[in-house]
Amino acid sequence: xxxxxxxxxxxxxxxxxxxxxxxxxxTAATALKPKPVIEAITKYYSKCTANIHRGIHTxxxxxxxxxxxxRKTVQKFINAKEYExxxxxxxATESINLVARTFGxxxxxxxxxxxxxxxxxxxxxxxxxxxAERKGLKLKFIPVKQDGSLDLKTYQKLLGRNTKLVAxxxxxxxxxxxxxxxxxxxxxxxxxxxxxxxxxxxxxHLPLDVQELNCDFLAFSGHKLMGPTGIGVLxxxxxxxxxxxxxxxxxxxxxxxxxxxxxxxxxxxxxxxxTAPIAQAIGLAAAIRYLKNIGFKNIQTQEKKLVPYAxxxxxxxxxxxxxxxxxxxxxxxxxxxxxxxxxPHDIATLLDQAGIAVRxxxxxxxxxxxxxxxxxxxxxxxxFYNTSKEINQLANRLKEITKIFNH
Amino acid sequence: MNxxxxxxxxxxxxxxxxxxxxxxKHADLKTEKINELCGDEIVLQLKLSKGKIKNVKFTGTGxxxxxxxxxxxxESLKGKTLTQAKxxxxxxxxxxxxxxxxxxxxxxxxxVYDALQEILKKRTGKRRA
Numbered sequence: 428x429x430x431x432x433x434x435x436x437x438x439x440x441x442x443x444x445x446x447x448x449x450x451x452x453x454t455a456a457t458a459l460k461p462k463p464v465i466e467a468i469t470k471y472y473s474k475c476t477a478n479i480h481r482g483i484h485t486x487x488x489x490x491x492x493x494x495x496x497x498r499k500t501v502q503k504f505i506n507a508k509e510y511e512x513x514x515x516x517x518x519a520t521e522s523i524n525l526v527a528r529t530f531g532x533x534x535x536x537x538x539x540x541x542x543x544x545x546x547x548x549x550x551x552x553x554x555x556x557x558x559a560e561r562k563g564l565k566l567k568f569i570p571v572k573q574d575g576s577l578d579l580k581t582y583q584k585l586l587g588r589n590t591k592l593v594a595x596x597x598x599x600x601x602x603x604x605x606x607x608x609x610x611x612x613x614x615x616x617x618x619x620x621x622x623x624x625x626x627x628x629x630x631x632h633l634p635l636d637v638q639e640l641n642c643d644f645l646a647f648s649g650h651k652l653m654g655p656t657g658i659g660v661l662x663x664x665x666x667x668x669x670x671x672x673x674x675x676x677x678x679x680x681x682x683x684x685x686x687x688x689x690x691x692x693x694x695x696x697x698x699x700x701x702t703a704p705i706a707q708a709i710g711l712a713a714a715i716r717y718l719k720n721i722g723f724k725n726i727q728t729q730e731k732k733l734v735p736y737a738x739x740x741x742x743x744x745x746x747x748x749x750x751x752x753x754x755x756x757x758x759x760x761x762x763x764x765x766x767x768x769x770x771p772h773d774i775a776t777l778l779d780q781a782g783i784a785v786r787x788x789x790x791x792x793x794x795x796x797x798x799x800x801x802x803x804x805x806x807x808x809x810x811f812y813n814t815s816k817e818i819n820q821l822a823n824r825l826k827e828i829t830k831i832f833n834h
Numbered sequence: 835m836n837x838x839x840x841x842x843x844x845x846x847x848x849x850x851x852x853x854x855x856x857x858x859k860h861a862d863l864k865t866e867k868i869n870e871l872c873g874d875e876i877v878l879q880l881k882l883s884k885g886k887i888k889n890v891k892f893t894g895t896g897x898x899x900x901x902x903x904x905x906x907x908x909e910s911l912k913g914k915t916l917t918q919a920k921x922x923x924x925x926x927x928x929x930x931x932x933x934x935x936x937x938x939x940x941x942x943x944x945x946v947y948d949a950l951q952e953i954l955k956k957r958t959g960k961r962r963a
Binding site: 769770771772773776777780787788789802803831832834 | 840841843846871872873895896897898899938939942
Protein backbone atom coordinates (compact mmCIF):
# COMPACT_ATOMS: atom_id res chain seq x y z
CA UNK A 428 0.00 0.00 0.00
CA UNK A 429 1.71 3.20 -1.16
CA UNK A 430 0.70 5.89 1.29
CA UNK A 431 1.56 8.73 -1.06
CA UNK A 432 -0.74 7.36 -3.73
CA UNK A 433 -3.49 6.92 -1.18
CA UNK A 434 -3.10 10.46 0.10
CA UNK A 435 -3.51 11.75 -3.45
CA UNK A 436 -7.02 10.31 -3.41
CA UNK A 437 -8.02 12.74 -0.66
CA UNK A 438 -8.50 16.16 -2.30
CA UNK A 439 -8.49 18.02 1.01
CA UNK A 440 -4.90 16.99 1.71
CA UNK A 441 -3.73 19.48 -0.88
CA UNK A 442 -5.07 22.33 1.24
CA UNK A 443 -2.81 24.69 3.11
CA UNK A 444 -3.77 25.79 6.61
CA UNK A 445 -2.21 29.09 7.71
CA UNK A 446 0.27 28.65 4.89
CA UNK A 447 1.30 25.17 6.02
CA UNK A 448 0.33 21.76 4.59
CA UNK A 449 -2.66 20.32 6.40
CA UNK A 450 -1.77 17.73 8.99
CA UNK A 451 -5.12 16.21 9.87
CA UNK A 452 -5.10 14.49 13.25
CA UNK A 453 -8.82 14.67 13.97
CA THR A 454 -10.19 11.57 12.25
CA ALA A 455 -11.91 10.45 15.47
CA ALA A 456 -14.09 13.54 15.00
CA THR A 457 -14.63 12.89 11.31
CA ALA A 458 -12.64 11.13 8.62
CA LEU A 459 -11.39 12.76 5.43
CA LYS A 460 -13.20 11.76 2.24
CA PRO A 461 -11.58 10.10 -0.77
CA LYS A 462 -12.54 11.00 -4.34
CA PRO A 463 -14.65 7.86 -4.98
CA VAL A 464 -16.92 8.76 -2.06
CA ILE A 465 -17.27 12.38 -3.13
CA GLU A 466 -17.97 11.23 -6.69
CA ALA A 467 -20.58 8.69 -5.65
CA ILE A 468 -22.49 11.38 -3.77
CA THR A 469 -22.23 13.92 -6.58
CA LYS A 470 -23.28 11.25 -9.08
CA TYR A 471 -26.55 10.75 -7.23
CA TYR A 472 -27.21 14.48 -7.37
CA SER A 473 -26.11 14.94 -10.98
CA LYS A 474 -27.16 11.71 -12.68
CA CYS A 475 -29.60 9.78 -10.55
CA THR A 476 -31.68 12.18 -8.50
CA ALA A 477 -34.98 10.70 -7.46
CA ASN A 478 -36.88 9.71 -4.38
CA ILE A 479 -36.93 6.03 -3.62
CA HIS A 480 -39.30 3.12 -2.98
CA ARG A 481 -42.38 4.62 -4.56
CA GLY A 482 -41.48 5.74 -8.03
CA ILE A 483 -42.20 3.80 -11.18
CA HIS A 484 -40.00 5.91 -13.41
CA THR A 485 -36.49 4.96 -14.38
CA UNK A 486 -34.63 7.40 -12.14
CA UNK A 487 -36.66 6.31 -9.12
CA UNK A 488 -35.92 2.68 -9.81
CA UNK A 489 -32.20 3.37 -10.21
CA UNK A 490 -32.08 5.36 -6.99
CA UNK A 491 -34.04 2.71 -5.10
CA UNK A 492 -31.73 -0.01 -6.36
CA UNK A 493 -28.68 1.98 -5.25
CA UNK A 494 -30.11 2.69 -1.81
CA UNK A 495 -31.08 -0.93 -1.15
CA UNK A 496 -27.78 -2.11 -2.59
CA UNK A 497 -26.09 0.20 -0.08
CA ARG A 498 -28.01 -1.58 2.65
CA LYS A 499 -26.69 -4.92 1.40
CA THR A 500 -23.16 -3.49 1.29
CA VAL A 501 -23.49 -2.58 4.97
CA GLN A 502 -24.96 -5.99 5.74
CA LYS A 503 -21.95 -7.69 4.20
CA PHE A 504 -19.56 -5.22 5.85
CA ILE A 505 -20.60 -6.29 9.33
CA ASN A 506 -21.73 -9.80 8.36
CA ALA A 507 -25.32 -9.39 9.46
CA LYS A 508 -27.49 -12.41 8.77
CA GLU A 509 -30.34 -10.52 7.15
CA TYR A 510 -30.55 -7.23 5.33
CA GLU A 511 -33.62 -6.30 7.43
CA UNK A 512 -31.28 -6.06 10.39
CA UNK A 513 -29.66 -2.98 8.89
CA UNK A 514 -31.46 0.27 9.71
CA UNK A 515 -30.17 3.50 8.20
CA UNK A 516 -30.17 6.39 10.66
CA UNK A 517 -28.59 9.83 10.78
CA UNK A 518 -25.64 8.48 12.72
CA ALA A 519 -24.58 6.42 15.71
CA THR A 520 -26.23 8.89 18.08
CA GLU A 521 -29.64 8.42 16.45
CA SER A 522 -29.09 4.66 16.34
CA ILE A 523 -28.54 4.53 20.08
CA ASN A 524 -31.44 6.88 20.78
CA LEU A 525 -33.63 4.62 18.64
CA VAL A 526 -32.84 1.62 20.82
CA ALA A 527 -33.36 3.61 24.02
CA ARG A 528 -36.71 4.98 22.85
CA THR A 529 -38.11 1.71 21.51
CA PHE A 530 -36.42 -1.34 23.04
CA GLY A 531 -35.82 0.61 26.24
CA UNK A 532 -39.36 1.91 26.49
CA UNK A 533 -41.03 -1.39 25.74
CA UNK A 534 -38.86 -3.97 27.47
CA UNK A 535 -37.33 -2.29 30.49
CA UNK A 536 -39.30 -1.72 33.68
CA UNK A 537 -38.80 -0.13 37.11
CA UNK A 538 -35.91 -1.73 38.98
CA UNK A 539 -34.17 -3.05 35.86
CA UNK A 540 -30.50 -2.20 35.56
CA UNK A 541 -28.44 -0.81 32.69
CA UNK A 542 -24.66 -1.12 32.71
CA UNK A 543 -22.56 1.46 30.90
CA UNK A 544 -18.83 2.10 31.18
CA UNK A 545 -17.10 5.21 32.51
CA UNK A 546 -15.47 5.73 29.12
CA UNK A 547 -18.66 6.12 27.10
CA UNK A 548 -19.16 8.94 24.64
CA UNK A 549 -22.12 11.08 25.72
CA UNK A 550 -24.15 9.58 22.87
CA UNK A 551 -23.90 6.16 24.50
CA UNK A 552 -24.58 7.50 27.95
CA UNK A 553 -27.14 10.31 28.05
CA UNK A 554 -29.88 8.32 26.25
CA UNK A 555 -29.57 5.64 28.96
CA UNK A 556 -29.42 8.18 31.74
CA UNK A 557 -32.60 9.82 30.50
CA UNK A 558 -34.31 6.44 30.02
CA ALA A 559 -33.29 5.40 33.55
CA GLU A 560 -34.69 8.62 35.01
CA ARG A 561 -37.94 8.28 33.13
CA LYS A 562 -38.56 4.62 33.90
CA GLY A 563 -37.02 4.29 37.37
CA LEU A 564 -34.14 2.12 36.16
CA LYS A 565 -30.76 1.76 37.87
CA LEU A 566 -27.73 2.95 35.94
CA LYS A 567 -24.44 1.32 36.94
CA PHE A 568 -20.89 1.97 35.73
CA ILE A 569 -18.18 -0.43 34.65
CA PRO A 570 -15.07 1.33 35.97
CA VAL A 571 -12.11 2.31 33.81
CA LYS A 572 -8.70 1.52 35.28
CA GLN A 573 -5.80 3.97 35.26
CA ASP A 574 -4.25 2.19 32.28
CA GLY A 575 -7.44 2.85 30.33
CA SER A 576 -8.78 -0.71 30.31
CA LEU A 577 -12.17 -1.76 31.61
CA ASP A 578 -12.32 -3.31 35.06
CA LEU A 579 -13.77 -6.65 34.00
CA LYS A 580 -13.71 -8.08 37.53
CA THR A 581 -16.05 -5.37 38.69
CA TYR A 582 -18.12 -5.80 35.51
CA GLN A 583 -18.68 -9.42 36.40
CA LYS A 584 -19.77 -8.37 39.91
CA LEU A 585 -22.11 -5.70 38.57
CA LEU A 586 -23.88 -8.17 36.29
CA GLY A 587 -26.90 -9.54 38.06
CA ARG A 588 -30.33 -10.91 37.33
CA ASN A 589 -31.67 -7.33 37.21
CA THR A 590 -29.23 -6.32 34.51
CA LYS A 591 -31.21 -6.02 31.31
CA LEU A 592 -28.88 -4.07 29.07
CA VAL A 593 -25.16 -3.47 28.75
CA ALA A 594 -24.19 -0.50 26.56
CA UNK A 595 -20.48 -0.27 25.90
CA UNK A 596 -18.11 1.12 23.29
CA UNK A 597 -15.94 -1.17 21.24
CA UNK A 598 -13.17 1.41 21.08
CA UNK A 599 -12.84 4.55 23.22
CA UNK A 600 -12.72 7.83 21.30
CA UNK A 601 -10.49 9.29 24.00
CA UNK A 602 -8.27 6.45 25.15
CA UNK A 603 -8.07 4.55 21.87
CA UNK A 604 -8.36 1.36 23.88
CA UNK A 605 -10.02 -1.68 22.29
CA UNK A 606 -12.43 -3.33 24.70
CA UNK A 607 -12.83 -7.14 24.82
CA UNK A 608 -16.45 -6.94 23.74
CA UNK A 609 -16.83 -10.60 22.79
CA UNK A 610 -16.16 -11.52 26.43
CA UNK A 611 -18.37 -8.72 27.65
CA UNK A 612 -21.23 -9.87 25.42
CA UNK A 613 -20.88 -13.50 26.49
CA UNK A 614 -20.96 -12.58 30.18
CA UNK A 615 -23.98 -10.33 29.69
CA UNK A 616 -25.92 -13.00 27.81
CA UNK A 617 -25.25 -15.50 30.58
CA UNK A 618 -27.16 -13.14 32.88
CA UNK A 619 -29.93 -12.68 30.35
CA UNK A 620 -28.93 -9.12 29.47
CA UNK A 621 -28.85 -7.63 25.98
CA UNK A 622 -25.81 -5.77 24.68
CA UNK A 623 -25.53 -2.65 22.56
CA UNK A 624 -22.11 -1.96 21.08
CA UNK A 625 -21.11 1.57 20.14
CA UNK A 626 -18.84 0.86 17.16
CA UNK A 627 -18.41 4.47 16.05
CA UNK A 628 -14.65 4.39 16.68
CA UNK A 629 -14.03 0.75 15.80
CA UNK A 630 -15.82 0.44 12.45
CA UNK A 631 -13.15 2.53 10.64
CA HIS A 632 -10.26 0.54 12.12
CA LEU A 633 -11.36 -3.02 12.84
CA PRO A 634 -13.37 -5.56 10.86
CA LEU A 635 -16.75 -6.20 12.47
CA ASP A 636 -18.67 -9.46 12.47
CA VAL A 637 -21.93 -9.07 14.33
CA GLN A 638 -22.74 -12.78 14.13
CA GLU A 639 -19.42 -13.73 15.62
CA LEU A 640 -19.69 -11.03 18.29
CA ASN A 641 -23.30 -12.03 18.85
CA CYS A 642 -24.16 -8.48 19.96
CA ASP A 643 -27.85 -7.58 20.09
CA PHE A 644 -27.38 -4.07 18.75
CA LEU A 645 -24.51 -2.27 17.10
CA ALA A 646 -24.25 1.36 16.02
CA PHE A 647 -21.78 3.25 13.87
CA SER A 648 -21.56 6.46 11.83
CA GLY A 649 -20.73 6.83 8.16
CA HIS A 650 -18.70 10.00 8.42
CA LYS A 651 -16.17 8.40 10.72
CA LEU A 652 -15.24 5.85 8.08
CA MET A 653 -14.86 8.27 5.23
CA GLY A 654 -18.54 8.43 4.32
CA PRO A 655 -20.63 11.59 4.31
CA THR A 656 -22.16 13.19 7.38
CA GLY A 657 -25.82 12.49 8.09
CA ILE A 658 -25.79 8.70 7.80
CA GLY A 659 -25.31 5.93 10.29
CA VAL A 660 -26.34 2.39 10.92
CA LEU A 661 -28.22 0.54 13.59
CA UNK A 662 -27.76 -3.20 13.45
CA UNK A 663 -30.22 -5.18 15.53
CA UNK A 664 -31.04 -8.86 15.75
CA UNK A 665 -34.15 -9.49 13.66
CA UNK A 666 -36.25 -10.97 16.43
CA UNK A 667 -35.54 -7.91 18.60
CA UNK A 668 -36.17 -5.34 15.89
CA UNK A 669 -39.44 -6.96 14.90
CA UNK A 670 -40.73 -6.69 18.48
CA UNK A 671 -39.62 -3.07 18.92
CA UNK A 672 -42.24 -0.41 18.19
CA UNK A 673 -41.34 2.45 15.85
CA UNK A 674 -40.64 5.87 17.37
CA UNK A 675 -40.51 8.03 14.27
CA UNK A 676 -43.72 8.15 12.33
CA UNK A 677 -44.78 9.28 8.90
CA UNK A 678 -44.28 8.42 5.31
CA UNK A 679 -42.70 5.17 4.19
CA UNK A 680 -42.84 3.39 7.57
CA UNK A 681 -46.57 2.74 7.17
CA UNK A 682 -48.55 -0.05 5.56
CA UNK A 683 -52.20 1.08 5.64
CA UNK A 684 -53.32 4.51 6.85
CA UNK A 685 -56.93 5.33 7.65
CA UNK A 686 -58.57 8.02 9.71
CA UNK A 687 -59.00 5.56 12.55
CA UNK A 688 -55.79 3.59 12.53
CA UNK A 689 -52.43 3.10 10.88
CA UNK A 690 -50.45 -0.10 10.51
CA UNK A 691 -46.70 -0.21 10.08
CA UNK A 692 -44.39 -1.50 7.37
CA UNK A 693 -42.10 -4.47 7.80
CA UNK A 694 -38.41 -4.26 8.68
CA UNK A 695 -36.32 -2.34 7.95
CA UNK A 696 -38.76 0.28 6.68
CA UNK A 697 -40.61 0.41 10.00
CA UNK A 698 -37.71 2.39 11.40
CA UNK A 699 -37.01 4.58 8.36
CA UNK A 700 -39.73 7.23 8.35
CA UNK A 701 -39.65 10.02 5.80
CA THR A 702 -37.39 10.48 2.84
CA ALA A 703 -34.24 8.47 3.38
CA PRO A 704 -30.75 9.99 3.40
CA ILE A 705 -30.36 8.63 -0.11
CA ALA A 706 -27.19 10.38 -1.28
CA GLN A 707 -25.65 9.71 2.10
CA ALA A 708 -26.39 5.98 2.03
CA ILE A 709 -24.87 5.78 -1.43
CA GLY A 710 -21.85 7.67 -0.10
CA LEU A 711 -21.57 5.29 2.83
CA ALA A 712 -21.57 2.30 0.50
CA ALA A 713 -18.84 3.93 -1.58
CA ALA A 714 -16.80 4.52 1.59
CA ILE A 715 -17.18 0.88 2.62
CA ARG A 716 -16.11 -0.27 -0.85
CA TYR A 717 -13.11 2.07 -0.64
CA LEU A 718 -12.21 0.75 2.79
CA LYS A 719 -12.48 -2.85 1.60
CA ASN A 720 -10.35 -2.08 -1.42
CA ILE A 721 -7.59 -0.84 0.84
CA GLY A 722 -8.29 -3.78 3.12
CA PHE A 723 -8.33 -3.91 6.90
CA LYS A 724 -5.08 -5.85 6.78
CA ASN A 725 -3.30 -2.93 5.12
CA ILE A 726 -5.00 -0.43 7.38
CA GLN A 727 -3.88 -2.33 10.45
CA THR A 728 -0.35 -2.75 9.12
CA GLN A 729 -0.09 0.99 8.67
CA GLU A 730 -1.54 1.64 12.13
CA LYS A 731 0.80 -0.91 13.70
CA LYS A 732 3.61 1.26 12.33
CA LEU A 733 2.13 4.58 13.38
CA VAL A 734 0.97 3.69 16.89
CA PRO A 735 4.29 2.75 18.55
CA TYR A 736 6.03 5.57 16.69
CA ALA A 737 3.49 8.13 17.87
CA UNK A 738 3.70 6.85 21.45
CA UNK A 739 7.46 7.16 21.39
CA UNK A 740 7.43 10.64 19.88
CA UNK A 741 4.69 11.97 22.13
CA UNK A 742 6.27 10.70 25.32
CA UNK A 743 9.48 12.47 24.29
CA UNK A 744 7.75 15.84 24.71
CA UNK A 745 8.69 17.24 28.14
CA UNK A 746 5.71 17.51 30.49
CA UNK A 747 3.39 15.51 28.22
CA UNK A 748 1.15 13.01 29.97
CA UNK A 749 -0.82 10.46 27.97
CA UNK A 750 -4.27 9.51 29.19
CA UNK A 751 -4.83 5.81 29.23
CA UNK A 752 -2.76 3.03 27.69
CA UNK A 753 0.93 3.77 27.19
CA UNK A 754 1.51 0.56 25.27
CA UNK A 755 0.80 -0.05 21.59
CA UNK A 756 -1.20 -3.24 22.14
CA UNK A 757 -4.99 -3.33 22.14
CA UNK A 758 -5.41 0.19 20.92
CA UNK A 759 -6.04 2.22 17.82
CA UNK A 760 -4.23 5.36 16.75
CA UNK A 761 -6.03 7.78 19.08
CA UNK A 762 -3.91 9.67 21.60
CA UNK A 763 -5.24 11.99 24.27
CA UNK A 764 -2.86 13.91 26.46
CA UNK A 765 -2.17 16.95 28.60
CA UNK A 766 1.01 18.99 28.94
CA UNK A 767 2.15 20.55 32.22
CA UNK A 768 1.54 24.27 32.42
CA UNK A 769 0.00 24.44 28.96
CA UNK A 770 -3.82 24.41 28.75
CA PRO A 771 -5.27 22.12 26.06
CA HIS A 772 -7.06 24.79 24.06
CA ASP A 773 -3.93 26.87 23.82
CA ILE A 774 -2.04 23.79 22.60
CA ALA A 775 -4.68 23.26 19.95
CA THR A 776 -4.56 26.87 18.78
CA LEU A 777 -0.77 26.83 18.56
CA LEU A 778 -0.87 23.51 16.68
CA ASP A 779 -3.45 24.96 14.30
CA GLN A 780 -1.06 27.79 13.52
CA ALA A 781 1.35 25.12 12.29
CA GLY A 782 -1.36 23.51 10.15
CA ILE A 783 -1.94 20.65 12.58
CA ALA A 784 -5.58 19.80 13.35
CA VAL A 785 -6.31 18.22 16.72
CA ARG A 786 -9.18 18.36 19.18
CA UNK A 787 -9.17 20.07 22.57
CA UNK A 788 -11.81 19.63 25.24
CA UNK A 789 -13.55 16.69 26.77
CA UNK A 790 -14.32 14.96 23.46
CA UNK A 791 -17.89 14.22 24.57
CA UNK A 792 -16.60 12.19 27.49
CA UNK A 793 -16.88 14.39 30.56
CA UNK A 794 -17.31 11.44 32.92
CA UNK A 795 -14.09 9.85 31.69
CA UNK A 796 -12.16 13.10 32.00
CA UNK A 797 -13.46 13.67 35.51
CA UNK A 798 -12.36 10.14 36.42
CA UNK A 799 -8.83 11.06 35.36
CA UNK A 800 -9.05 14.37 37.24
CA UNK A 801 -9.15 16.49 34.11
CA UNK A 802 -11.55 18.94 32.57
CA UNK A 803 -10.01 18.81 29.14
CA UNK A 804 -7.28 17.21 27.06
CA UNK A 805 -5.77 17.38 23.59
CA UNK A 806 -6.60 14.52 21.26
CA UNK A 807 -4.62 13.56 18.16
CA UNK A 808 -6.39 10.83 16.21
CA UNK A 809 -4.71 9.24 13.22
CA UNK A 810 -5.81 7.07 10.34
CA PHE A 811 -4.06 5.11 7.60
CA TYR A 812 -3.67 8.29 5.54
CA ASN A 813 -1.33 9.84 8.12
CA THR A 814 2.44 9.44 8.05
CA SER A 815 5.31 9.20 10.51
CA LYS A 816 6.65 12.45 9.06
CA GLU A 817 3.45 14.14 10.25
CA ILE A 818 3.91 12.60 13.69
CA ASN A 819 7.43 14.08 13.76
CA GLN A 820 6.02 17.49 12.98
CA LEU A 821 3.45 17.15 15.75
CA ALA A 822 6.10 16.20 18.31
CA ASN A 823 8.42 19.00 17.21
CA ARG A 824 5.68 21.58 17.33
CA LEU A 825 4.59 20.35 20.79
CA LYS A 826 8.17 20.81 21.98
CA GLU A 827 8.11 24.36 20.59
CA ILE A 828 4.85 25.02 22.40
CA THR A 829 6.24 23.88 25.73
CA LYS A 830 9.19 26.24 25.15
CA ILE A 831 6.83 29.16 24.44
CA PHE A 832 4.92 28.51 27.64
CA ASN A 833 7.89 27.82 29.83
CA HIS A 834 9.85 30.81 28.61
CA MET B 835 -1.72 35.91 13.21
CA ASN B 836 1.34 33.90 14.13
CA UNK B 837 2.68 32.60 17.44
CA UNK B 838 4.65 35.62 18.25
CA UNK B 839 1.57 37.79 18.48
CA UNK B 840 -1.15 35.48 19.78
CA UNK B 841 0.96 34.06 22.54
CA UNK B 842 3.44 36.87 22.84
CA UNK B 843 5.36 37.33 26.09
CA UNK B 844 2.86 39.87 27.39
CA UNK B 845 -0.04 37.43 27.09
CA UNK B 846 1.95 34.62 28.69
CA UNK B 847 3.01 36.90 31.55
CA UNK B 848 -0.61 37.76 32.21
CA UNK B 849 -1.42 34.04 32.16
CA UNK B 850 1.34 33.08 34.54
CA UNK B 851 1.01 36.06 36.87
CA UNK B 852 -2.47 37.41 36.34
CA UNK B 853 -3.32 40.77 37.84
CA UNK B 854 -6.21 40.83 40.31
CA UNK B 855 -6.21 37.09 40.86
CA UNK B 856 -7.77 36.15 44.19
CA UNK B 857 -10.79 36.79 46.34
CA UNK B 858 -12.18 39.97 47.82
CA LYS B 859 -12.85 40.02 51.57
CA HIS B 860 -16.18 41.79 51.21
CA ALA B 861 -17.36 41.77 47.63
CA ASP B 862 -20.33 43.91 46.73
CA LEU B 863 -21.05 42.11 43.49
CA LYS B 864 -20.12 38.60 42.46
CA THR B 865 -20.83 35.99 39.84
CA GLU B 866 -19.57 32.67 38.59
CA LYS B 867 -19.40 31.68 34.95
CA ILE B 868 -18.43 28.47 33.22
CA ASN B 869 -17.59 27.91 29.57
CA GLU B 870 -19.09 24.45 29.19
CA LEU B 871 -17.29 23.78 25.93
CA CYS B 872 -13.78 23.85 27.36
CA GLY B 873 -14.08 23.79 31.12
CA ASP B 874 -12.87 27.36 31.69
CA GLU B 875 -14.45 28.80 34.80
CA ILE B 876 -14.28 32.20 36.45
CA VAL B 877 -15.55 33.80 39.64
CA LEU B 878 -15.61 37.58 39.28
CA GLN B 879 -15.96 39.90 42.27
CA LEU B 880 -16.36 43.68 42.42
CA LYS B 881 -16.10 46.13 45.30
CA LEU B 882 -17.78 49.50 44.84
CA SER B 883 -17.08 52.80 46.52
CA LYS B 884 -18.80 56.08 45.88
CA GLY B 885 -20.38 54.75 42.69
CA LYS B 886 -17.09 53.57 41.23
CA ILE B 887 -15.45 50.15 40.97
CA LYS B 888 -12.84 50.31 43.72
CA ASN B 889 -11.53 46.79 43.47
CA VAL B 890 -11.89 43.77 41.19
CA LYS B 891 -10.73 40.22 41.68
CA PHE B 892 -11.16 36.94 39.82
CA THR B 893 -10.44 33.29 40.48
CA GLY B 894 -10.96 30.13 38.47
CA THR B 895 -9.19 27.85 36.06
CA GLY B 896 -8.87 28.45 32.40
CA UNK B 897 -6.82 28.48 29.29
CA UNK B 898 -4.09 31.05 28.78
CA UNK B 899 -6.27 33.36 26.69
CA UNK B 900 -9.11 33.43 29.20
CA UNK B 901 -6.80 34.13 32.14
CA UNK B 902 -4.76 36.75 30.28
CA UNK B 903 -7.94 38.45 29.15
CA UNK B 904 -9.32 38.46 32.69
CA UNK B 905 -6.06 39.92 33.98
CA UNK B 906 -6.13 42.83 31.54
CA UNK B 907 -9.88 43.38 31.67
CA UNK B 908 -10.19 43.46 35.45
CA GLU B 909 -7.35 45.99 35.61
CA SER B 910 -9.18 48.21 33.13
CA LEU B 911 -12.34 48.15 35.26
CA LYS B 912 -10.78 49.83 38.27
CA GLY B 913 -12.02 53.38 38.84
CA LYS B 914 -14.86 53.08 36.35
CA THR B 915 -18.50 53.60 37.21
CA LEU B 916 -20.87 50.75 36.53
CA THR B 917 -22.33 52.74 33.67
CA GLN B 918 -18.89 53.17 32.14
CA ALA B 919 -18.26 49.46 32.63
CA LYS B 920 -21.55 48.68 30.90
CA UNK B 921 -20.48 50.66 27.85
CA UNK B 922 -17.42 48.53 27.17
CA UNK B 923 -18.06 46.33 24.13
CA UNK B 924 -16.87 42.80 23.44
CA UNK B 925 -14.87 43.97 20.43
CA UNK B 926 -13.03 46.48 22.61
CA UNK B 927 -12.02 43.70 24.97
CA UNK B 928 -10.59 41.67 22.11
CA UNK B 929 -8.92 44.72 20.59
CA UNK B 930 -7.22 45.61 23.87
CA UNK B 931 -5.84 42.10 24.11
CA UNK B 932 -4.25 42.81 20.76
CA UNK B 933 -5.01 39.47 19.18
CA UNK B 934 -7.23 37.99 16.50
CA UNK B 935 -9.17 34.99 17.66
CA UNK B 936 -11.46 32.59 15.88
CA UNK B 937 -15.02 32.04 17.12
CA UNK B 938 -14.02 29.13 19.36
CA UNK B 939 -11.38 31.05 21.29
CA UNK B 940 -13.55 34.19 21.38
CA UNK B 941 -15.58 32.54 24.11
CA UNK B 942 -12.42 32.03 26.15
CA UNK B 943 -11.33 35.63 25.77
CA UNK B 944 -14.79 36.98 26.57
CA UNK B 945 -15.48 34.77 29.59
CA VAL B 946 -14.56 37.58 32.02
CA TYR B 947 -16.56 40.07 29.94
CA ASP B 948 -19.61 37.77 29.97
CA ALA B 949 -19.23 37.41 33.73
CA LEU B 950 -19.34 41.19 34.09
CA GLN B 951 -22.47 41.35 31.92
CA GLU B 952 -24.12 38.88 34.26
CA ILE B 953 -23.21 41.01 37.28
CA LEU B 954 -24.59 44.11 35.58
CA LYS B 955 -27.79 42.30 34.61
CA LYS B 956 -28.35 41.00 38.12
CA ARG B 957 -27.82 44.45 39.52
CA THR B 958 -30.26 46.06 37.10
CA GLY B 959 -32.78 43.36 37.93
CA LYS B 960 -32.44 44.10 41.64
CA ARG B 961 -32.85 47.79 41.05
CA ARG B 962 -36.06 47.27 39.10
CA ALA B 963 -37.49 45.08 41.84
